[in-house]
Amino acid sequence: MATATASSGVPPTRRDFLYIATGAVGAVGVGSVVWPLISQMSPDASTLALASSEVDISKIEPGAIVTVKWRGNPVFIRHRTPKEIAEAQATPLGDLIDPETDAARVQRPEWLIVVGICTHLGCVPLGHEGPFDGWLCPCHGSQYDVSGRVRHGPAPKNLAVPTYAFLTDTKVKIG
Known part of the structure; x- marks a missing residue:
């Protein structure tokens, strides 16, 4: 000191x-x-676990729709056939309530991934229903095409496309 x-x-x-x-x-x-x-x-561990979800898409047949959970919500994964892809791409934007091209909604044409919640009041639409062979909301009759775009009914917007990435040819990460 x-x-x-x-x-x-x-x-x-x-x-x-x-x-x-x-x-x-x-x-x-x-x-x-x-x-x-x-x-x-x-956020706690259970919330972080729901932040993203990896899905094996190798077993989904063409034309089939699989529903998975992501953040507590249903997500529709549709393996589209060449006919469905052609119909979605040929749809005139003037026929759509919420105009959006098919290419803007998909990363790979054969795979459509959308959040399965109707944009009208939050119901869960039924797949392969309605005149467009897309989804039909049983509550108020909103109709979506094979690209998840609203075509008829009270829904104001298309089915939402979540953030996703293809990790491999057979695995996709949502979120």
Whole structure:
């Protein structure tokens, strides 16, 4: 304790040590109170597990629709036939309530992935129903085509396309 400080030339005292030690203990105390408060705001493990979902699509036959869960909502994965792809691409945008091309809704033409919730009141539409062989909402009659675009009824928007990526030719990651 007999050495002088470089800046002032005054040797440190016992009081200086107590100030530094008290500040350090106070900082640790504040950190131990704040850390749990910040930590509790992050999502729990079950929520993080639902953030994305990997689906094996190798067993889905052409023309079939499979429903999987993602974030607690149904997601429709449709393996479209060449005929369905041609119909979806040939649909004039003027015939659509919410105009959107088929190419803007799919990454690969043979695979359509949409959130299975009607955009009118949140019902779950039935697959391979209605005059467009897409989906039909049984509650209020909204009709969707093979690209998930609303064609008739009170629904204002097309079925939503979730964020997804093809990991391999047989596996897709939703979310």
